[in-house]
Amino acid sequence: xxxxxxxxxxxxxxxxxxxxxxxxxxxxxxxxxxxxxxxxxxxxxxxxxxxxxxxxxxxxxxxxxxxxxxxxxxxxxxxxxxxxxxxxxxxxxxxxxxxxxxxxxxxxxxxxxxxxxxxxxxxxxxxxxxxxxxxxxxxxxxxxxxxxxxxxxxxxxxxxxxxxxxxxxxxxxxxxxxxxxxxxxxxxxxxxxxxxxxxxxxxxxxxxxxxxxxxxxxxxxxxxxxxxxxxxxxxxxxxxxxxxxxxxxxxxxxxxxxxxxxxxxxxxxxxxxxxxxxxxxxxxxxxxxxxxxxxxxxxxxxxxxxxxx
Amino acid sequence: xxxxxxxxxxxxxxxxxxxxxxxxxxxxxxxxxxxxxxxxxxxxxxxxxxxxxxxxxxxxxxxxxxxxxxxxxxxxxxxxxxxxxxxxxxxxxxxxxxxxxxxxxxxxxxxxxxxxxxxxxxxxxxxxxxxxxxxxxxxxxxxxxxxxxxxxxxxxxxxxxxxxxxxxxxxxxxxxxxxxxxxxxxxxxxxxxxxxxxxxxxxxxxxxxxxxxxxxxxxxxxxxxxxxxxxxxxxxxxxxxxxxxxxxxxxxxxxxxxxxxxxxxxxxxxxxxxxxxxxxxxxxxxxxxxxxxxxxxxxxxxxxxxxxxxxxxxxxxxxxxxxxxxxxxxxxxxxxxxxxxxxxxxxxxxxxxxxxxxxxxxxxxxxxxxxxxxxxxxxxxxxxxxxxxxxxxxxxxxxxxxxxxxxxxxxxxxxxxxxxxxxxxxxxxxxxxxxxxxxxxxxxxxxxxxxxxxxxxxxxxxxxxxxxxxxxxxxxxxxxxxxxxxxxxxxxxxxxxxxxxxxxxxxxxxxxxxxxxxxxxxxxxxxxxxxxxxxxxxxxxxxxxxxxxxxxxxxxxxxxxxxxxxxxxxxxxxxxxxxxxxxxxxxxxxxxxxxxxxxxxxxxxxxxxxxxxxxxxxxxxxxxxxxxxxxxxxxxxxxxxxxxxxxxxxxxxxxxxxxxxxxxxxxxx
Numbered sequence: 001x002x003x004x005x006x007x008x009x010x011x012x013x014x015x016x017x018x019x020x021x022x023x024x025x026x027x028x029x030x031x032x033x034x035x036x037x038x039x040x041x042x043x044x045x046x047x048x049x050x051x052x053x054x055x056x057x058x059x060x061x062x063x064x065x066x067x068x069x070x071x072x073x074x075x076x077x078x079x080x081x082x083x084x085x086x087x088x089x090x091x092x093x094x095x096x097x098x099x100x101x102x103x104x105x106x107x108x109x110x111x112x113x114x115x116x117x118x119x120x121x122x123x124x125x126x127x128x129x130x131x132x133x134x135x136x137x138x139x140x141x142x143x144x145x146x147x148x149x150x151x152x153x154x155x156x157x158x159x160x161x162x163x164x165x166x167x168x169x170x171x172x173x174x175x176x177x178x179x180x181x182x183x184x185x186x187x188x189x190x191x192x193x194x195x196x197x198x199x200x201x202x203x204x205x206x207x208x209x210x211x212x213x214x215x216x217x218x219x220x221x222x223x224x225x226x227x228x229x230x231x232x233x234x235x236x237x238x239x240x241x242x243x244x245x246x247x248x249x250x251x252x253x254x255x256x257x258x259x260x261x262x263x264x265x266x267x268x269x270x271x272x273x274x275x276x277x278x279x280x281x282x283x284x285x286x287x288x289x290x291x292x293x294x295x296x297x298x299x300x301x302x303x304x305x306x307x308x309x
Numbered sequence: 310x311x312x313x314x315x316x317x318x319x320x321x322x323x324x325x326x327x328x329x330x331x332x333x334x335x336x337x338x339x340x341x342x343x344x345x346x347x348x349x350x351x352x353x354x355x356x357x358x359x360x361x362x363x364x365x366x367x368x369x370x371x372x373x374x375x376x377x378x379x380x381x382x383x384x385x386x387x388x389x390x391x392x393x394x395x396x397x398x399x400x401x402x403x404x405x406x407x408x409x410x411x412x413x414x415x416x417x418x419x420x421x422x423x424x425x426x427x428x429x430x431x432x433x434x435x436x437x438x439x440x441x442x443x444x445x446x447x448x449x450x451x452x453x454x455x456x457x458x459x460x461x462x463x464x465x466x467x468x469x470x471x472x473x474x475x476x477x478x479x480x481x482x483x484x485x486x487x488x489x490x491x492x493x494x495x496x497x498x499x500x501x502x503x504x505x506x507x508x509x510x511x512x513x514x515x516x517x518x519x520x521x522x523x524x525x526x527x528x529x530x531x532x533x534x535x536x537x538x539x540x541x542x543x544x545x546x547x548x549x550x551x552x553x554x555x556x557x558x559x560x561x562x563x564x565x566x567x568x569x570x571x572x573x574x575x576x577x578x579x580x581x582x583x584x585x586x587x588x589x590x591x592x593x594x595x596x597x598x599x600x601x602x603x604x605x606x607x608x609x610x611x612x613x614x615x616x617x618x619x620x621x622x623x624x625x626x627x628x629x630x631x632x633x634x635x636x637x638x639x640x641x642x643x644x645x646x647x648x649x650x651x652x653x654x655x656x657x658x659x660x661x662x663x664x665x666x667x668x669x670x671x672x673x674x675x676x677x678x679x680x681x682x683x684x685x686x687x688x689x690x691x692x693x694x695x696x697x698x699x700x701x702x703x704x705x706x707x708x709x710x711x712x713x714x715x716x717x718x719x720x721x722x723x724x725x726x727x728x729x730x731x732x733x734x735x736x737x738x739x740x741x742x743x744x745x746x747x748x749x750x751x752x753x754x755x756x757x758x759x760x761x762x763x764x765x766x767x768x769x770x771x772x773x774x775x776x777x778x779x780x781x782x783x784x785x786x787x788x789x790x791x792x793x794x795x796x797x798x799x800x801x802x803x804x805x806x807x808x809x810x811x812x813x814x815x816x817x818x819x820x821x822x823x824x825x826x827x828x829x830x831x832x833x834x835x836x837x838x839x840x841x842x843x844x845x846x847x848x849x850x851x852x853x854x855x856x857x858x859x860x861x862x863x864x865x866x867x868x869x870x871x872x873x874x875x876x877x878x879x880x881x882x883x884x885x886x887x888x889x890x891x892x893x894x895x896x897x898x899x900x901x902x903x904x905x906x907x908x909x910x911x912x913x914x915x916x917x918x919x920x921x922x923x924x925x926x927x928x929x930x931x932x933x934x935x936x937x938x939x940x941x942x943x944x945x946x947x948x949x950x951x952x953x954x955x956x957x958x959x960x961x962x963x964x965x966x967x968x969x970x971x972x973x974x975x976x977x978x
Binding site: 031034035038039044045046047048049051055056057058071072073074075076200201202203204205206207211213215216217218219220221222224227242243244245247248249250251252253254255257264265267271273274276277278279280282283284307 | 314316318429430431433434435436437524527528530531605606607608609633634635636637638640642643644645646647648649672673674675676677678681683684685686687688689690691692693694695696697700701718721722723725726727728729730731732733856885886891892893894895896897
């Protein structure tokens, strides 16, 4: 028990926001941090994840508020002191970094090749990069086990030895605490980033009555590619016999077909905008035309094909 | 008083309180809990479904029930005759559950008690709290049931419908006010945690106040502190007890307050109406009461807006919605895909006559030529079997379709407003009554055709999609539709649990399978046989891992649903999330379920049962363990310490298989 734990500003609450995909362990990691603070560090804390259905693969947030006093607010943290991004593809979405404090810390899991331009980031924000995915694979554990180490190393009020003793994987924790890089000269902005505004949609003056809406299949606009964590199914058209099994088993309707000789229909490629990399097609492909490959940045754009609307 | 610290959300705090109280029975269904409480011991209802039984309060049988609310559930509870305590955080959930037992069991009261708290904000957010190590039983005392249904020497009639209990009930509620005060006082002496009937925060000299329920009130306290630092005379009022309604407390607290803004999540603003009615009883009161209904979240900025309104109330309308989005005139939702041509080709060609249909299926690759009735971009989990199933179903259904989904995964992930993955008319209804709703629409369709308002050539097929959980809640309605033999198809995607809400068990979860809550303690429901017993024209089972078989059966289903009556199909559907498997292994896991006899593939066509896949004949027979070992939810059954459960499961699977096989072999069965 450490009764002397103090926050950087002991009059204020300290907020952390995890930006993640459901299934990557963000909620677990947040629970470990918040619970440890309450039971072992003499701090108060509140932890919760974003409202709504927790479908695997859905974008989700998890929040922790630390305080030396009672915490009454249950609102989401709009302007956090620390943002931890579990999947670097999320950096492409401006809402991920909304409310980032100029004197805050941004930690992201990914290689040092940034997937998005972050020049709008406040120049004074500390940017920490850690290849947690690579370490997690090596240590045969999950991302949260690695990122817990990085977060603990970055925040002195989180007692290192206490957190390490609770960590789900000691090696991963240790490597997370050591193998990060501090990137400099990325952000050029000044002052806190603005908090995010919801996109316009129907309102009570414009929506059809009763919650009805006369649309057909407009989920086709959605981009689900951030759900993929590691793999990509790859089609080797040379080996394909156009049997149709992949079309039968694909839950996300990603296969693109076109008519060819004898007025028969032939598989052309995969539309990766909807592909969640469940790899059911790879399991069911009897000729080996579909194989999984580790996804590199840009690979889906190069090998994919847009589905004809 | 010995306590220790925990870090829990409201759901966990309620569960812990229920254990610490050591009741005779903890249930999740209101009616079952009522039955248990008639027997005289302490009963605790942990269920979150908003079923509030008036029977329970009419018969004056105490029980404690947790009600997780988004506002509207509280509306229904308010006039149910129950005592209602409001819990603003997990600590209050724990504490008030203990107090509720003692309040409800008091011999002068004997009423059921609800502990009500916000969904998500209290139910799911984790907070620090203190819980008892000992001393609960001495605080609670012994339950004293005057009358029980388990005393054969003193037979009792419960619930005569001809005696009006209202006046007695009113008297008990009036007494409850004093008892609640006493019990909460005693609790404060024991723990130091105060629960005044009306929590009046910094109200002593307040000129403006907000009145809020549960978590919203806590957020408001932070803002009030900031305003007080600036010298503003503001406060926040929030009841810990809402039934009985604290009339006197409101009159006293609001004596010198200029304006209050009552924020409520419930439609219509019940609380503000009751406050207005209470203030009528004080002829000197001049408080202006404004009522505002807010949505899900209530943050600091909203509290500030409420105080702004209170201070500038001159032209404010008394009742309004707050924070609603007006919309933008030029907003258009994304257009999506074009309307499907009615003449969608089918992969199936049907010949033969009723009772003996033959289906010819195009080669599988032809599926790519059939327009899908559902679009990509839906939000299902990776590997979700519902959507491969739908793709296969749609590839053999001809012509116009209207589809109804009961509540469940398939519903949630396809209709995130204002986007829809559906390309045909889609209706959603709760999982209790989908079949009845769809049969009503079938009635309307036939009437419109009869009146010549719809051309018969439109020939709409009506299809209901439900999960296996939906076929628990909705069983009564589905059986009703089956008995009426409405011309429609009911397809159940059986993924062996209530996966949308956290993988809880359904009646279709097999024995011993671990679920989001407990291990299943009884065998899986044989839904297909239940519907076969309704003597429908066509009942089938299928697996989305065996497409040809599935598609042949769905083609027949449409033929019978158009001409003869209701068709029921139970389709095994992959759920990697809650089966705890990799996302990719659908095929191998479901094949093992077929090969081990667990999920017999058969059809009952005009009463004649035919197995359509027999691993015994094909030589692909496997033991059930070769299926169970493939899933995280069942691996433990291979552990020798679970041998008895495994044996029981194997025996039941075999018994059911042999029964179907006998039916297959004997035309009369």
